[in-house]
Amino acid sequence: MAAKVHVTATINGEPVEFLCEPRQSLLEVLRDELKLTGSKEGCNNGNCGACSVILDGLLVDACIVLGAEIDGCTVETIEGLMGPEGLHPLQQTFLENAALQCGVCTPGFIMAGKALLEKKPQATEGDIRHWCAGNLCRCTGYDKIVRAIIDAEPQLEVKK
Amino acid sequence: MNPTQTMDPAKTEVEQKYKVIGTRPIRHDGVDKVTGRAVYGADVQLPGMLHGKVLRSPHAHARVKSVNTEKAEALYGVKAVMTAADFPDAGSRTANLGELGEVPLKPMCDNVMASDKVVYHGHAVAAVAATSPHIAEEALKLIEVEYEVLPPVMDVLKAMEEDSPLLHDDLYTDELGEKSSKPSNVASHSRHVLGDINQGFAAADHILEREYRCATVHQGYIEPHAATAMWNPDGYLTMWVTTQGAFTVRTSVHQILEIPVSKLKVIPTEIGGGFGGKIPVYGEPVAAVLSRKARRPVKVVMDRTEVFQATGPTSGSYVKLKMGVTNEGRITAAETMLAYEAGGYPGSVVSLGGICMFAPYNVENLTIDMYDVVVNKPKTAAYRAPGAPNSEFAAECMIDEFCEILDMDPMEFRLKNGAKEGDIQCHGIPHPRIGCLETTEAARDCEHYQTPLEGPNRGRGVASGYWVNAGLTSSVTARLNGDGTVTLQEGSTDIGGTRTSIAMQLAEVLGIPVEDVVPSVADTDSVGYTEVTGGSRVTFATGWAAYNAGQSIRSQLIEQAAAIWKVDKDQVSLADGVIATTNGDSKSISIKELAADLSQKGIDIGSRETVTPQNHGGAYATHIVDVEVDPDTGKVTILRYTAVQDAGRAIHPSYVEGQMQGGVVQGIGWALNEEYYYNEDGHLMNSSFLDYRMPTSLDLPMIETIIVEVPNPGHPYGVRGVGEVPIVPPQAAVSNAIARAVGTRLGDLPMSPQRVVKALSAKS
Numbered sequence A: 001m002a003a004k005v006h007v008t009a010t011i012n013g014e015p016v017e018f019l020c021e022p023r024q025s026l027l028e029v030l031r032d033e034l035k036l037t038g039s040k041e042g043c044n045n046g047n048c049g050a051c052s053v054i055l056d057g058l059l060v061d062a063c064i065v066l067g068a069e070i071d072g073c074t075v076e077t078i079e080g081l082m083g084p085e086g087l088h089p090l091q092q093t094f095l096e097n098a099a100l101q102c103g104v105c106t107p108g109f110i111m112a113g114k115a116l117l118e119k120k121p122q123a124t125e126g127d128i129r130h131w132c133a134g135n136l137c138r139c140t141g142y143d144k145i146v147r148a149i150i151d152a153e154p155q156l157e158v159k160k
Numbered sequence B: 001m002n003p004t005q006t007m008d009p010a011k012t013e014v015e016q017k018y019k020v021i022g023t024r025p026i027r028h029d030g031v032d033k034v035t036g037r038a039v040y041g042a043d044v045q046l047p048g049m050l051h052g053k054v055l056r057s058p059h060a061h062a063r064v065k066s067v068n069t070e071k072a073e074a075l076y077g078v079k080a081v082m083t084a085a086d087f088p089d090a091g092s093r094t095a096n097l098g099e100l101g102e103v104p105l106k107p108m109c110d111n112v113m114a115s116d117k118v119v120y121h122g123h124a125v126a127a128v129a130a131t132s133p134h135i136a137e138e139a140l141k142l143i144e145v146e147y148e149v150l151p152p153v154m155d156v157l158k159a160m161e162e163d164s165p166l167l168h169d170d171l172y173t174d175e176l177g178e179k180s181s182k183p184s185n186v187a188s189h190s191r192h193v194l195g196d197i198n199q200g201f202a203a204a205d206h207i208l209e210r211e212y213r214c215a216t217v218h219q220g221y222i223e224p225h226a227a228t229a230m231w232n233p234d235g236y237l238t239m240w241v242t243t244q245g246a247f248t249v250r251t252s253v254h255q256i257l258e259i260p261v262s263k264l265k266v267i268p269t270e271i272g273g274g275f276g277g278k279i280p281v282y283g284e285p286v287a288a289v290l291s292r293k294a295r296r297p298v299k300v301v302m303d304r305t306e307v308f309q310a311t312g313p314t315s316g317s318y319v320k321l322k323m324g325v326t327n328e329g330r331i332t333a334a335e336t337m338l339a340y341e342a343g344g345y346p347g348s349v350v351s352l353g354g355i356c357m358f359a360p361y362n363v364e365n366l367t368i369d370m371y372d373v374v375v376n377k378p379k380t381a382a383y384r385a386p387g388a389p390n391s392e393f394a395a396e397c398m399i400d401e402f403c404e405i406l407d408m409d410p411m412e413f414r415l416k417n418g419a420k421e422g423d424i425q426c427h428g429i430p431h432p433r434i435g436c437l438e439t440t441e442a443a444r445d446c447e448h449y450q451t452p453l454e455g456p457n458r459g460r461g462v463a464s465g466y467w468v469n470a471g472l473t474s475s476v477t478a479r480l481n482g483d484g485t486v487t488l489q490e491g492s493t494d495i496g497g498t499r500t501s502i503a504m505q506l507a508e509v510l511g512i513p514v515e516d517v518v519p520s521v522a523d524t525d526s527v528g529y530t531e532v533t534g535g536s537r538v539t540f541a542t543g544w545a546a547y548n549a550g551q552s553i554r555s556q557l558i559e560q561a562a563a564i565w566k567v568d569k570d571q572v573s574l575a576d577g578v579i580a581t582t583n584g585d586s587k588s589i590s591i592k593e594l595a596a597d598l599s600q601k602g603i604d605i606g607s608r609e610t611v612t613p614q615n616h617g618g619a620y621a622t623h624i625v626d627v628e629v630d631p632d633t634g635k636v637t638i639l640r641y642t643a644v645q646d647a648g649r650a651i652h653p654s655y656v657e658g659q660m661q662g663g664v665v666q667g668i669g670w671a672l673n674e675e676y677y678y679n680e681d682g683h684l685m686n687s688s689f690l691d692y693r694m695p696t697s698l699d700l701p702m703i704e705t706i707i708v709e710v711p712n713p714g715h716p717y718g719v720r721g722v723g724e725v726p727i728v729p730p731q732a733a734v735s736n737a738i739a740r741a742v743g744t745r746l747g748d749l750p751m752s753p754q755r756v757v758k759a760l761s762a763k764s
């Protein structure tokens, strides 16, 4: 077994240090070492987006990033989304639109939605469908998810 | 973006009648699920927990000659290794699995872990528990298995041939109730007959005869199976499982491991989708045995490849269909043969396919022959309206072909032949009140259908669907708290918002806001027996149990108030959360005040309810789809989609729409892309989400929904199960739309670009 790697990163605004095996993915580190189980594993090979997190401002699948790669980086996960004033607008619009059924894809979609609206605050239905094509949902047929992301746009504008 | 519409013929009446039902509250478990706090199967962490991994067969069909685990056991970090030899001998025992009925135990044990034979690629043969998942995976590579490879049987029709290689030497066909004398891959042949088929065909002006095939497809839930077991030295076993039925897991593990149910507690975690695939057990007994051997908790989580290779797909199928109609468009006769793949062990859902096939129509003369056939694929599991899409696809495609021949509007054909209350179904049971015709009328009159579709290579398809739904046993426990809220423990695992749709029914009875009901999903020690979350039954049956609990609390409160006021309880009523006298002396007290008073006096108000409703009735839907076909690439684009469905009574319309939309999209995936691709050796070649192509957001438009409400007389609020039927019409609707777009009918699923191009070039 290879020696563990020492990693320092910022996760959800907090400085974090951990040791991980070189073969461990960021998703494993988040879930197993840091106990941040909000990011889900649906496929472990970059095909479902259930593990979506934002790494230095970029939306990534945590299952195909190595834990050791995030040294010095900033990571945002679903656990960091709630602010002092409560739920993030996307969390709220997902609830209001019934945009989740089983909910296992939800953390990934909310992180994907956040990354999109940061880049493109007035994303259209087409933009959202294109951007979210890396996130699978088997329950909802996507209709209510797309609506929830659109509904969050004005609220995020106001927040700015 | 098209608006989602709700069409409710009795809307104003409902608005007056109900305060909670028909509203769209935020679900009680919502915050947990949007913050990442909800604990799903793989999120369980226990002190000292080990990680289990399963070794799987690289062959589709082989005898297992020996398994040597010595080297794996010696690896540093490995704490236990197991094989099928660690299970008690199943002998000829059976297990009762509720919706799935009484099943022999041996195939169930063998499916969890092969003893003498592997019957599909990915079949489990051994398992390891180690201190990390990576060590467990390394250990699997050290296990030596000697196989005698046998020829695989991959096609349902080939499997039925006399000289086909046999999967099981001891499988004899149940031939119309008689055991055959020779072993075969055909587990059973059964039949429904109605009327006189020859007379029916004699009365027809047009007769068609066609073959239809469905590929093997998977439920595709995003959360892989996960089970954690902690077996204590005193013999008590606790399991945390992502499952559609905690009690079904308890029964299965109890039977397989022969441990008393009293020593086995199953705690259902949140569940990341199931669609029928999370009813059977796979890693659960394995985690338990590994935990007993290692004397530590063990978590067994599948990866995606394992999910595809070894769990649930639904039956691939072959359907031969002959139907006759008159010039006026009346169906006179239908004759069909259904052959469904069961996978490696008997038990496909062919009988449900048979029952549903013509149920949207009144067909007086019919013969349905059903064959359950084993092939070297994973043991099939239920998948949303199990069995119905395969058979109804055939019927709905042929009906559309008749409509074209007769130049008749597909809605008119359906209104002419549509099933009504009292019509006899193929198994001889009359339909109860169903909303078949109402649904078709709503579909015919909707804006989508009334708007002409224009443009080259575009076509509109229509198809209907029926699903039987289920009743079965459900339980809840409710308790009034001192602040007037009600804690509600539900026996049904919640896959899509049912905590709330159940709680709403209790809230309605008491006239309190649904926010004052606090629902949770209980473990097997904490609530009465409850069957699986399946059969579209949870809002229907568990909701009914909650309704009864509400009624019981209601009468207890009335009794208590009557006692305080020293009046007869007949002179006290409860409405809108307030208990009041009706004898004119205008005494009243809110539930909150009375609850506080009773709680101070130490009087417990609550109720335990169990129901097993019998007259659940079926579900009916009609769908409309517009497609555009690219003649060069064969790609089919869904332009517009409307699903119309009878919900009986939509308790929480958003989640009813969600079920309709989700079912439609699974049906579209089934229609256009999804299939298990096996090579000649029977190896599954596409066991990833990249290669098993499920629809993404980019593949779809908004899915419009129209909810029709024809109250179900078999439920206090008129609820009808809604979850499953929406997966039934899409396959035929899309095929019919392609036919109208480019003039070629496709009877084999999926209608992938290759197939479409092939059909187009064959035509030209």
Ligand code: FES
Pocket: A040, A041, A042, A043, A044, A045, A046, A047, A048, A049, A050, A051, A052, A061, A062, A063, A064
């Ligand atoms: S788990 Fe990372 S993309 Fe599926």
Ligand code: FES
Pocket: A099, A100, A101, A102, A103, A104, A105, A106, A136, A137, A138, A139, A140, B222, B272, B273
């Ligand atoms: S809500 Fe279940 S996968 Fe999206």
